[in-house]
Structures are given as C-alpha cells and as structure tokens.
Amino acid sequence: MNKLLPTTSAGSLPKPSWLAQPETLWSPWKLEGEALTEGKRDALLLALADQRAEGIDIVSDGEQTRQHFVTTFIENLNGVDFENRKVVRIRDRYDASVPVVVDDVTRKGPVFVADAETLRAHTDAPIKWALPGPMTMVDTLYDARYGSRAELAWKFAEILNQEAKELAAAGVDIVQFDEPAFNVFFDEVNEWGIAALERAAEGLSCETAVHICYGYGIEANTNWKKTLGSEWRQYEETFPQIQKSSLDIVSLECHNSHVPTDLLELVRGKKLMVGAIDVANTAVETPEEVAATLRNALQFVDADKLWASTNCGMAPLSRSVARAKLGALSAGAEIVRRELSTEPAA
Structure with a gap:
C-alpha cells in the first residue's frame, strides 16, 4: 500500500x-x-460498499459470513465436538460453553477462500483477511485430546498456515491473525505463542499482521478494563519479541484506552495499525480526535509505516454508527496526510 496513512x-x-x-x-x-449462503454473500458485498463509501483504503469482508471470529473457523475442522460442550474460562475473564477437542485436529477443506475470491472479484482495493491466532483458538476450546496448550496451538498453526496460503493465492494482500489472548497469557506468549504465530504465517506470499486488542465492547471486557489501572502496559510484555518476529504489521488499541503511546517504540520498524476509533462506545469520533491520536502515534512510528484503524471489530454496533466511525477515521487520516504533505523537508 503506497498511500500515506492508509485506513482499514x-x-x-x-x-x-x-x-x-x-x-x-x-x-x-x-x-x-x-x-443463508446467498445472504452471507450479499452482506459481504454490502460491507465492501460501506467501506468504500466511507473512504476505507484497505478493505475486508467485515466477517459477514461468520458468527464468531474463532468458532466459525473451528467448525470447519475435524476432531472437535460441538455437541457435548464444556464450560471454560475465556481469557481469565468470563465463562463460556465451548466445543471440545476430542481427536486429532485437521482441516476439512478451505474455510474462507471462496469468500475471499468473491471479495477479490468485486474490488481492486487491497484486501485484508482476519483469521484467529493459534493461542486464541486454544483459549476458546476445551482440550480433551492433547493435554498441552502449546502442542494444540502448533497443530492450529499448521492448519492456519494452509488456509492463509490459499487466501493469499485467492488475492488477499494481508492476512491478519487475531490474538487477544496475547494481552493475558504473557509467559505463554513468550514461551510458545509468538513461535506458533510465526508458524501460522510461515512462507506466505502476502503481508502478515497480528491484531492484539482489549476486546469487543461487551460487559465482561469493559469490567476487566476497569481493573487495569490508569496505565495499560500489557503490550510492554510482548512487543519486544513481536518486534523481532517475522510478522510485518502490528495492530493495537490506542484511542480512548490507557495504553501509553510510548510503548509503540517497542515495535519500531514494524508497520503499525493504530486504533484511532473506540469500538466500545457509540459516540462517533470527530475527524480531529482521530487526527490527534495519529499525530501522537507519529512520535514513535515513521509516517510511511503508520496505518489508521479501529481498535477492534465493530459487530456489536449499529450499521449507522459503524459507518460514521469509518467515515471519521478516513477524514481524520486525511487531515494528518495533508499536514505531512505540507511539512518542509528536513
């Protein structure tokens, strides 16, 4: 993406x-x-139209064909029992009834490749496609087969790598792995989480990203955030190793969070998708608020490596609010783009 401060x-x-x-x-x-098949495809194209209408540069499917960002992928794997579920603690935050790994996990076949082909056929814009990361997949299941979170994560990484390679072949420009678990299980992240993520991203012909956030704007996440104090320094635990990793892009939460912006220095050299839109709030940001977040980030990331993004997904919001937030993101990025283009040369 050659455009300065692209939005996504x-x-x-x-x-x-x-x-x-x-x-x-x-x-x-x-x-x-x-x-349902037709409806999902129509919704995907509507999501594309909404993004383009609001000036989003790097588009996605908006996850229109999946009920959940993790379990929809898992539904397409062998070795997982969705009927006899177990209740587990998700990310040490809330209890959920989850499927059970009962046998060796393997991929039945391509999961999102046909959807990616549909999206590619309808736009010339760069496409970013999200997949769940290995550690977050492990944390969304009950394991009755492997007995080792690391071993199960490695199996998932191999499966994700198969899917990611086929997505790249279908015309996807960036494969993003969602790893909210990276903000919780710091020891495991550094022991095996980043290695498993690199295995998932191994040998891809497209760019790769890792998205690490503080979660959707749901009550369990909101309550958890209230316990984190005046500074959210979770990124400090994992960014040094992520900076050394093979991943090209890091997606992080910024606007309306208590993340100290100077933590961005820890991943200097990577492209950064800086969250300038709060997804846990229905209030629509002003373009100037977005611009202020991006200006602040520019102290710690070179302009040609900064992308303007949302903090996380916006599924729980209304379409009108989400569209307005995307529009504010584009307008705010354009403000900073103009400022950068008029700065005198050093």
Missing part, C-alpha cells in the same frame, strides 16, 4: 438486520440453507 478496519463490521440480530455478538442466523 481491525475486524468485524455489523451484519444487516435481515441476516442476524443487530447489535448482538454471536447472533444466530435468520436465514437457512441456500438463502
């Missing part, structure tokens, strides 16, 4: 009300069979 969404966008219940995470589909 970190993750999901709201689904149309005719496809799933609005403003609800993990909402069941309202359609079935062929109508």
Whole structure:
C-alpha cells in the first residue's frame, strides 16, 4: 500500500438486520440453507460498499459470513465436538460453553477462500483477511485430546498456515491473525505463542499482521478494563519479541484506552495499525480526535509505516454508527496526510 496513512478496519463490521440480530455478538442466523449462503454473500458485498463509501483504503469482508471470529473457523475442522460442550474460562475473564477437542485436529477443506475470491472479484482495493491466532483458538476450546496448550496451538498453526496460503493465492494482500489472548497469557506468549504465530504465517506470499486488542465492547471486557489501572502496559510484555518476529504489521488499541503511546517504540520498524476509533462506545469520533491520536502515534512510528484503524471489530454496533466511525477515521487520516504533505523537508 503506497498511500500515506492508509485506513482499514481491525475486524468485524455489523451484519444487516435481515441476516442476524443487530447489535448482538454471536447472533444466530435468520436465514437457512441456500438463502443463508446467498445472504452471507450479499452482506459481504454490502460491507465492501460501506467501506468504500466511507473512504476505507484497505478493505475486508467485515466477517459477514461468520458468527464468531474463532468458532466459525473451528467448525470447519475435524476432531472437535460441538455437541457435548464444556464450560471454560475465556481469557481469565468470563465463562463460556465451548466445543471440545476430542481427536486429532485437521482441516476439512478451505474455510474462507471462496469468500475471499468473491471479495477479490468485486474490488481492486487491497484486501485484508482476519483469521484467529493459534493461542486464541486454544483459549476458546476445551482440550480433551492433547493435554498441552502449546502442542494444540502448533497443530492450529499448521492448519492456519494452509488456509492463509490459499487466501493469499485467492488475492488477499494481508492476512491478519487475531490474538487477544496475547494481552493475558504473557509467559505463554513468550514461551510458545509468538513461535506458533510465526508458524501460522510461515512462507506466505502476502503481508502478515497480528491484531492484539482489549476486546469487543461487551460487559465482561469493559469490567476487566476497569481493573487495569490508569496505565495499560500489557503490550510492554510482548512487543519486544513481536518486534523481532517475522510478522510485518502490528495492530493495537490506542484511542480512548490507557495504553501509553510510548510503548509503540517497542515495535519500531514494524508497520503499525493504530486504533484511532473506540469500538466500545457509540459516540462517533470527530475527524480531529482521530487526527490527534495519529499525530501522537507519529512520535514513535515513521509516517510511511503508520496505518489508521479501529481498535477492534465493530459487530456489536449499529450499521449507522459503524459507518460514521469509518467515515471519521478516513477524514481524520486525511487531515494528518495533508499536514505531512505540507511539512518542509528536513
């Protein structure tokens, strides 16, 4: 992407009300069979149209064809029992009923490749596609087979690598791995989490990104954030190793968070997707607020490596709010773009 300060969404966008219940995470589909298949494809194209209308440079599918950013991928694997579920603690934050790994995990076949081909056929813009990261997949399951989080993560990394290579072949420009678990299990991140992530990204012909956030704007995450104090320094635990990793891009939360901006210095040299839009708040940012976040980030990242993004996905928001936030993101980036273009040469 040659454009200065390109804009993108970190993750999901709201689904149309005719496809799933609005403003609800993990909402069941309202359609079935062929109508659901067609509806998902239509929603994907609507998400593309919304992004382009609001000036988003690097587009995605908005995760329109998946109910959940992790479990939809897992549904397409062998060795996982979705019928006899277990309740586990997700990211040490909330309890959830999750599927159980009962046998060797393998991929049944391509999961999102057909969707990526559809998106590629309808736009010339760069495409970014999100996949769950290995550690976050492990943290969203009950393991009754492997007995080792690291071993299971490595199996998932190999499967993710197969999918990512096929996505790249389908025309995806950036594969993003979502790893919110990286903000919780610091010892495991440094012991095996980053290595598993690098295995997932190994040998790809496209750029690779890791998205590390503080979660959707749901009550469990909001309550957790209240316990983190006046400074959120979780990135400090993992950024030094991520800076040394093979990943090209780091996506992080910034606006309306308590993340000290100087932590960006720890990943100097990487491209940074800086979250300038708060997804846990329905108030729409002004372009100037977005611009202020980006200016602050520019103290610690070179302009040609800074991308303007959202903090996380926006599935729980209304479509109108999400669109307005994307528009503010584009307008704010344009303010800083103009400022940079008029600066005198050093």
